[in-house]
Every structure is written in structure tokens, then in C-alpha cells.
Amino acid sequence: MAPEKYRRPPQLPPRFTATTSSLIEDTKRLIDRSRNVQDRIVNELTPETANFENTMLPVARDDNLMALETHIIGFYQAVSTDKALRDASTEAEKLLDDFSIESSMREDVFKLVDAVFNKKESLDPESKRLLEKDHKSYIRNGLGVPAGPKRDRFKEIKKRLSEISIEFQKNLNEEAGGLWFTPEELDGVPEDLVSSLKKGEGENEGKLWLTFKYPDLFPTLKYANNAETRKKVFVANENKCNQNVPLFREAILLRDEAARILGYKNHAEFRIEDKMAKTPKTVDDFLADLRSRLTDGGKAEIKKLLELKKDDLKNRGINDGSDEHYFLWDHRYYDRLMLEKDYQLDQQKIAEYFPLSTTIQGMLKIFEELFGLAFVEIVGEDRDALAEGGSGSEIVWHKDVQVFSVWDDDGEGAGFVGYLYLDLFPREGKYGHAANFNLQPGFIDENGKRRYPATALVCNFSKPTPKKPSLLKHDEVVTLFHELGHGIHDLVSRTTYSRFHGTNTVRDFVEAPSQMLENWCWTPAQLRSLSHHYSYLSPDYENAYKESSGDEKKPSQQIPHEYIAALINTKHVNDALFNLRQLHFGTFDMTVHEPASHEDVEKLDITTTYNKLRKEIAQLDGPEVLEKKGDWTWGNGQATFGHLIGGYDAGYYGYLSSQVYSADMFYSVFKKDPMNGTEGRRYRHTVLERGGSMEEMDVLKEFLGREPNTEAFYKELGIQK
Template sequence: MAPLQYQKPPQLPPTFTATPQSLLDDTKRLIDRSRGVQDSIVKDVTAEKATFENAILPVAYDDNKMAIEAHIISFYQAVSTDQKLRDASTDAEKLLDDFSIESGMREDVFKLVNAVLEKQDKLKPESQRLLEKDHKSYIRNGLGIPAGPKRDRFKDIKKRLSEISILFQKNLNEEAGGLWFTPQELEGVPDDLVSSLKKGEGEHEGKLWLTFKYPDLFPTQKYAKSADTRKKLFVENENKCNQNVPLFREAVVLRDEAARLLGYNNHAEFKIEDKMAKLPKTVDDFLGDLRTRLAPGGEQEIAKLLELKKQDLKERGISDGSESHYFLWDHRYYDRLMLEKDFSLDQQKIAEFFPLSTTIGGMLKIFEELFGLVFVEITGSDRDALAKSGKGSDIVWHEDVQIFSVWDDKDEGEGFVGYLYLDLFPRNGKYGHAANFNLQPGYIDENGKRRYPATALVCNFSKPTPKKPSLLKHDEVVTLFHELGHGIHDLVSRTIYSRFHGTNTVRDFVEAPSQMLENWCWTPSQLRSLSHHYSYLSPEYAAAYQASSGESEKPSERIPDELITSIINTKHINDALFNLRQLHFGMFDMAVHEPASHAAIEDMDVTELFNKLRHDISQLDGPEALDKKGDWSWGNGQATFGHLIGGYDAGYYGYLSSQVYSTDMFYTIFKANPMNGAEGRRYRHTVLEKGGSREEMSLLEDFLGRSPSTEAFYQELGISN
């Protein structure tokens, strides 16, 4: 039972009781209402009489109401176990996207927006930003193109790109492939995983089914001794969604055509114009400089890893000619082996100290202390009390989901903040990566009342078993902290309009707040406070640990100093190769969105570009190294790359460029004292609270007291001048 003051939030959580039919009915209702609002404005308001209050605000208020329902309607396709519900969610999103395109190209509404802008009435800063963003979005949506065949073509392209995006992500979510392996082929893979795999029957008798889901894929790539097993798994994983290959190619071709119709030289120029970088050249120069600085380190790391591989193969009596190559499917295996041999980093041992449940609890305590928050898990009768139906199951979409009410602490005024959901385990049809989804944004409604946000963390960690809880490797702890960082950004944002709420910032800034919080996962005191050996969770787990480990005495409850030291010491081991991997994604993204001409993108072999660019940048060999013809068509990694279809197009560089800002913030403000609550609260109110309601650079400058610098970023990577 929650403490009394937390039992009755001022806003009920959303319900998740939709049916396939209700999703479509609700979507049509939302569209009809929104179209009615726009029709009414055009009917009642002339350009001469248009003001922010009568021409802009009604649409903004309707956008707020639309988001409260539309985000959840689209969310079902990422998390529902019901195929029909997922399909209906996909169909509903298509309707919403089509309506968004229609609305964004209404010339009659645009004339009123343009009239309001030209009057230059004095507005509050966030309202002025809304007006300017709205005005520019109409132009970017095609109203800068004269009415006629070209504008019609632009509209058709927008609709097709929406279809491609929805289908591409649906294919990824629905992907249910895998491979059959014998136990011998999985030698070295942790017993916990192997014992949990589905056992084959009939023609697959004696084999085990390994999926491409992260809890299966990554441990096998890290631990399987057989290079053939790792290679087979790697290549098949790159080809798991080949139905997306033509969709990806069509998307980049259509984006280029649309950008040229708008008068831009390419899609990158169109997209980056509104980001912090402003120009593709700024991005290209940044990525090029980073590549130059990282390349020597990458070569040195490969040389050391290749020596380790040669030694390993020699010790195992393997002489198959592969010792002269360092392959893509070698890297996770030998990276792990190097950390174990040279740095005594035993990820399996470390994971014992990070059970998912206690790690989350520890993270939430850190956020409480830093940002002045209180997290209260809603369970049992409290769930029933908050559900309109009296059934607590109605306020979550799956039995595994945890829900928290979030409040300000006493110093922050004890007000309600919003709802946080955690959906942490894989299942069929679920979104396959780790991400934060806004379910309902916050805003101020037309009566001046605050609407509170709801946000969901969706991940794919290993499920608990009777012998072990879900245990997190250190990199998974970092991932969890990162995504929770997006969730906190979403929760504490306090904007007037939902348009600017939370993580609705430019793409080359949005990752910075979460990346900054990753630093807490490399701080000894915080690692210690997050840790809690799983054998202390229950007598059953204690007995299981004793039986599996053969240890007669219990381990320490908190992670020992020597393990913390081994984690910290490995932070930058093979760091150049990690960042070169990110660089490959960023430079591939720019290459397909910055062609010299439209003919160039039409003629581009996207698969060859993806694989060849990866080799050229990272220097890791793929199957092409074994092919005398140098065939680059062995895999289609771009078809599994949801980011470039889901909003990071001509923006993936943001994962690297935002590290400049995140590292600068951490080094300048938090490195000396990561748990400085005064600075944490200042960060909350200066940066996170503002969402996208102000220029992101001005937020950074306010927080840092100066313009951001690249010095800390390059220093952290060990490549400063």
C-alpha cells in the first residue's frame, strides 16, 4: 500500500482496454474532430482578423487532445500480444499519418497562420516559437511548391513514405526468426541461456532454437567458441528482415525527390536545416574529423585483438586460415575474452550483482536524490483503486508491466509529476530494442489546468527463472540508465504546448540528456549503491546460487571494489572500434541522404554501400574477405536499421554530436560530485523542464554558463590534440 499522500494522484492513468475496432473508431473520431476544428477556423476567421488566439490556439489545443489518445493508439503495435490489435494499431497509425499530411498541406489554414506571423503581435516566447514552427512546417510540407502536379507529387511521396515507415517497423516488430543449433555448436554459451532454449522435435530433434532477440543473440555472439556458429548467427541476423530491403531503398529515393521538389539539394540539407548543426557540411566535417582521429586507435585495437585470436586458435589447435582476419562475428567474442584475460572482467560474475529489480530501484533512488522526485510503485489494491473499472489490469497492457506514480519531493513542492511504466522482457510481436515511448504528453489546457505526462520504458532483458532473477550485464545497466534518462526528460518537462513536451527537441540534442546520465554507471560510488547480489533476494535464490557456484559462503551483498575497478578500467577498452561502428551508421546515413544528384541515389547499390562503408571505416572483415570476387551483397544490415526509417534519417550523427554536449555538461557540472542535488535540480529546471520550448543551444548555454565545447568529448575519447 502506498503512503496516503501518494494514493490519489490528481489525474488517473490511461487505460489499455482497446479492441481492434475501438482503435479504428477512436482514430476516425479524433480525425473528424480535428478536421472540424480546422474547418471552423477557416469558416469563421479571415486573414485580416486572424490572431494567435483565434487561428493558432484552437489547433494547438486540439493537438494536445489528439496526442493524449493518438500516442497510445500507435503504441499498441509495439507492445500488444494480440496480432489483430497490433494490426489495427498499424492501420490506425496510417490513418493518422495520412490526416497529418492532409492537415499540413491545407493552404486555407496556412494563409491564416501566415497572416498572424506577418502581424508580428507580441506573444509569450513559447507561443512565438509555436507560431514560427507551425509556419515553417507548412512550407516544409509542400506549400512552398506552387499548386499543381509538383505539389500533388510531393503529397503522394509523403503518403508513401508514411506507409513505408509503418510497414518497415512492423516487419521488425513481428520478426520471429532464429536458427537451430546443436548443443555442441553452442559450446561456451552460458548454461542459463542454453537451458532456456526451445528444444527441437522431429527433424530438429536434439537441436535448440536460438532467436535473433537480444537476450539470445548477444550472449551467443560473445561466448560461442565456434566461429562457424557466430558467423552463421551474424549473417542470418543481418538478413532477418530482407523484406525491408526494397522499402529502405524506396524511402531514400523518395526522400531525395521530395527534398528537390522543395528546392533543397538533397534530403540531408532539408532535414539538418532545423537541427543544431544547420548544414550538412557541419555534420560531414564533424564525422570526417572524428574518423581521422579514431582510425589509428581502431587499427591498434584490431592488431591487439587479432593477436589474441591467433593465440586462442593456437591453444585450441585450430588452423583454418582464419587467423589472418578479424571478422565482424569475431568482435563481441574476442572483445569479451580480452576484458576477461587482461582486465579480469567477468561479465557473468558482475551481472550477479545487478538483478533487474534492485538495479531499477537503485536508479530511481539516484533520480530521486538528483532531481527531487519520488517514485511510488502502484500495485495490488492501489492499481484497482486507480482504474475506472476497478480492475488494475486495465491500466497496464501486459501483466509484466510495472507502473509508478511520480511526485515532487518536499523541497520541490510535493506535486504530482506523472506516470512511469516499465515493460522490460521480450515477447513475440514486441518492439525488439530498448526505447522510451511517450504515452501522453504534458501541457496546459484551455482552462489553464496542467495535464500530466505518462511515459513508458520498453526493453528486452532476460526473463527471471526459478534459479535466477533477471541479471544485467554492465552494458545493460548503461542501456537501462540511458532509456530511463529519456523517461525522466519526458516526466519533468513542463511546457505550455504538447508540441514541445519532453523529448520533442531537435534530434542532434535529444540524446544528450540520456547520454550524460550514463556517466553515473561508471562512477564507483553509484555502481556500489546500485549493486545487490541476487543471492540476497530470497532463500530460494541463495540456495540456487550455492548449488551452481559450489561456494559454501555467501558473496558480499554489494559489488566488491576489485570488480568495480575492473569495470572502470575497461571503460575505454576498444573504444575506438565502438565509436567507429557508430561512425559507420552516421556516415552511411549521410551518404544515402546526401547524393550528388537524384540519378546518383537511383543508381546507388545501398547494400554494397552499407557493407563496404562498414569495412572501410571499422576495418572489420565480413564474408567478402573470404570471397575471391569480393562480393558485398552477403547481408542487408540497413533493412534492420529502424532508426533511419523511424525519424533519425540524416540525423543519426546526433548520437555522436550530442555526446559533445553530454560530456561537456558532465565534466563541467557533475564530474567532481555526481550526486550534487542542487546542480541536479538546476539541470532539471534549466534543461529538462523546457523540453523543446526553447532553442536547445540557449538551454545549454544557460546551464553551462558559456557556449558548449568539444574539449571534454575528445579528452574522454583520448583523442584530444
């Protein structure tokens, strides 16, 4: 039970009691209310009488109220175990998207907004930004195009793109493929995983079902000794959603057509105009510069890894000619082998010190200390109390979900901050990656009262078993920190309008705050404070550890210093190849969104482009060097690339460019003393609190006390400026 002062948050959490019919009914009710707000403004005002208060404010307040319900309505399709509910959520999102397109293209509303914009009223900075962004948004949504066939076509395209996005993500969420393997084919894969796999019957008697979900996929690519097994898994995973191939192509073509209707040269120019980069040339130059700096490093890393592969095959008596190639399905395996051989790094051993439950507790403790927060898990009676007479199960969407109330500590005023949810294990139909979802934004309501946010981390870590809890590899600890970084951004943001809340920043900045927090996973004191060997969690786990390890003596409770030193020594091992992989994604994204003409994009073989670019940039061989030499159509990785359909189009470079800002912030402010609470709170109030309510570059300059630069980024990568 929570301490008394934390038991009654001033705002109840949302309840997850939707039905298939309520999702649609609620969506229609919200759309009707919103349309009425717009109709009333148009009926009551003229361009002469329109001002910010009577035109912009009613719509902004309606947006605030809409977001309280619509984010959750759309969230069910990512997390519900009920397919009918997921389908209804998808249908509701289509209705909302169609209405959003209708609203964004209302010329009668735009005429009033345009009149307000041209009056140049004296407004507070956030309201001024809202007006500027809304005005520009109408133009970017086709209202700068004369009414007629062109504008009608633009609207048609917007609707179809919305349908594609929803269908594409639904296919990924509901992907349920996999492969049957014999236990021998899975030699080397950790026993914990192998023993948890579904056993075959009938024609698959004696085989095990391996899915493409991360807890199955990554350990198999990392540990399977059989190269043919790794190849089968890798190639099948690239082809797991081939129904998305035509959708991806259609989206690329429609985006290009829409951009040209608006008078842009291509979709990239349209998308990047309002980002920090401003122009495609800035992005192309950044990516090309990074590629030139990383290419030689990548070649050197492959050379070393290929030598390791040759030795490994020789020692195992394998002479099949594959030692001439370093394959895509080799990389996770030999990267792991190199860490074990050259750095004495056993990721399985390290994972024993990071049970999910204690790692989360340690992580929240770091954020408490750094940002002046208090996280209080809501369980048992406290859940029931917050369900207002209902069951405590109604304030979560699945029994595995944890929920926390988040508060300012006494030094920050002891006020309520919001709700944090953790949904950490895979299940059928659930979103398959790791992400942070805003469930309800924060804002100031029309009475001047603060509305508090709710945010959810949705991840896919391995489930606990009777013999072992869920144990995190170090890279999963980093993932958890990253996503929780987005969650903290969402929680501590304090904006007037929901439009700018939390992570609603430009895409080439949004990753910087969470990337910066990844650095805490590489500092010795923080790693040690997070660690807690699983054998100390319960007598059962202690016995299971002794049984599996054959060791009667328990290990140290915290991770040994030599393990930490070995881990930190590996931070930049094969770093060039890691960043070249990101560069491949970013370059592919720009290539398909930056054609010289519409005819060029029509002629583009997207699958070949994706695979060829990967070979040219990342330098790893694929099946194209094997049986059908020169055939680049063996896999459709773009069809699994949800980012490029879900908002990162002509924006994936942001993962790399955000690293420039995150490295600059960490090295300049936190490197010497990562747990400096004064600087942590300054960062919270200067950067995170503002969300997207200010120009992101101005926020950065204020925090750093100067213009940001690339020095720390290149230093971190170990390459010259």
C-alpha cells in the same frame, strides 16, 4: 500499499482496454474533431481578422487533446500480444499519418497562419516559437510549391513514406526468425540461456532454437566458442528482415525526390536545416574529423585483438587460416575475452550483482536524490482504485508491466509529476530494441490547469528463471540508465504546448540528456549503491547460487571494490572500434541522403554501400574476404536499421554529436560530485523542464554559462583536440 499521500494522484492513469474496432473508431472520431477545428477557423476567419488566439491556439489545443489518445493508439503495435490489435494499431496509425499530411498541406489554413506570422504580435516566448515552427512546417510540407502537379506529387510521396515507415517497423517488431543449433555448436554460451531455448522435435530433434532477440543474440556472439556458430548467427541476423530491403531503397529515393521538389539539393540539406548543426557540411566535417582521429586507434585495437585471436586458436589447436582476419562476428567474443584476460573482468560475475529489480530500485533512488523526485510503485488495491471500478489490470497493457506514480519530493513542492511504466522482457510481436515511448504528453489546458505526462520504457532483458532472477550485464545497466534518462526528460518537462513536451527537441540534441546520465554507471559510489548480489534476494536464489557456484559461502552483498575498479578500467577498452561502428552508421546515413543528383541515388547499390563503408570505417572483415571474394551483398544490415526509417534519417550523427554536449555537461557540472542535488535540480529546471520550447543551443549555454565545446568529448575518448 503506497503511503497515504501518494495514493490519490490528481489525474487517473490511462486505461489499456482498446479493441480492434475501438482503435479505428477512436481514430476516426479524433480525425473528424480535428478536421472540424480547422474547418471552423477557415470558415470564420479571414487573413485580416486572424490572430494567434483565434487561429493558432484552437489548433494547438486540439493537438494537445489528440496526443492524449493517439500516442497510445499507435503504441499497441509495439507492445500488444494480440496480432489483430497490433494490426489495427498499424491501420490507425496510417489513418493518422494520412490526416497529418492532409492537415500539413491545407493551403486555406496556411494563408491564415501566414497572416498571423506577418502581423508580428507580441507573444510569450513559447507561443512565438510555436508560431514560427508551424509557419515553417507548412512551407517544408510543400506549401511553398505552387499548386499543381509538383505539389500533388509531393503529397503522394509523403503518404507513401508514411506507409513505408509503418510497414518497415512492423516487419522488425514481428520478426520471428532464428536458427537451429546442436548443444555442441553452442559450447561456451551461458547455461542459463542454453537451458531456456526451445527444444527441437522431428528433424530438429536434439537441437535448440536460437532467436535473433537481444537476450539470445548478444550472449551467443559474446560467448560461443565455435566461430562458425557466431558467423551463422551474425550473417543471419543481418538478413533477418530482407523484406525491408526494397522499402529502404524506395524511402531513400522518395525522400530525395521530395527534397528536390522543395528546392533543396538533397534530403540531408532539408532535414538538417532546422537541427543544431544547420547544414550537411557541419555534419560531414564533424564526422570526417572524428574519423581521422579514431582510425589509427581502431587499427591499434584490431592489432591487439588479432594477436589475442591467434593465441586463442593456437591454444585450441585450430589451424583453419582464419587467424589472418578479424571478423565482424569475432568482435564481441574477443572483446569479452580481452576484458577477462587483461582486466580480470568476468561480465557474468558482475551481472550477479545487478538483478533487474534491485538495479531499478537503485536507479530510481539516484534520480530521486538528484532531481527531487519520488517514485511509488502502484500495485494491488492501489491499481484497482485507479482503475475507477474496473480491474487494476486495465491500467497496464501486459501483466509483466510495472507502473509508478511519480511525485516531487517535499523540497520541490510535493506535487504530482506523472506516470512511469516499465515493460522489460521480450515477447512475441513486441518492439525488439530498448526505447522510451511517450504515452501522454504534459501541457497546460485551456483552463490553465496542468495535464500530467505518462511515459513507458520498453526493453528486452532476459526473463527470470526459478534459479536466477533477470541479471543485467553492465552494458545493459547503461542501456537502462539511458532509456530512463529519456523517461525522466519526458516526466519532468513542463511546457505550455504538447508540441514541445519532453524529448520533442531537435534530433541532434535529444540524446544528450540520456547520454549524460550514462556517466552515473561509471562512478564507483553509484555502481556500488546500485549493486545487490542475487543470492540475497530469496532462500531459493541463495541455494541455486551455492549449487551453481559450488561455493558454500555467500559472496558479499554489494559488488566488491576490485570488481568496480576492473570495470571502470575497461571503460575505454576498444573504444575507438565502438565509436567507429557508430561512425559507420552516421556516415552511411549521410551518404544515402546526400547524393549529388537524383540519378546518383538511383544508381546507388545500397547494400554494397552499407557493407563497404563498414569495412572502410570500422575496419572489420566480413564474408566478402571469404568464399566469394569481393561480394559485398552477403547481408542487408540497412533493412534492420529502424532508426533511419523511424525519424533519424540524416540525423543519426546526433548520437555522436550529442555526446559532445553530454560530455561537456557532465565534466563541467557533475564530474566532481555526481550526486550534487543542487546541480541536479538546476539541470532539471534549466534543461529537462523546457523540452523543445526554447532553442536547444540557448538552453545549453544557459546551463553551462558559456558556449559548449568539444574539449571534454575528446578528452573522454582519449584523443587530441
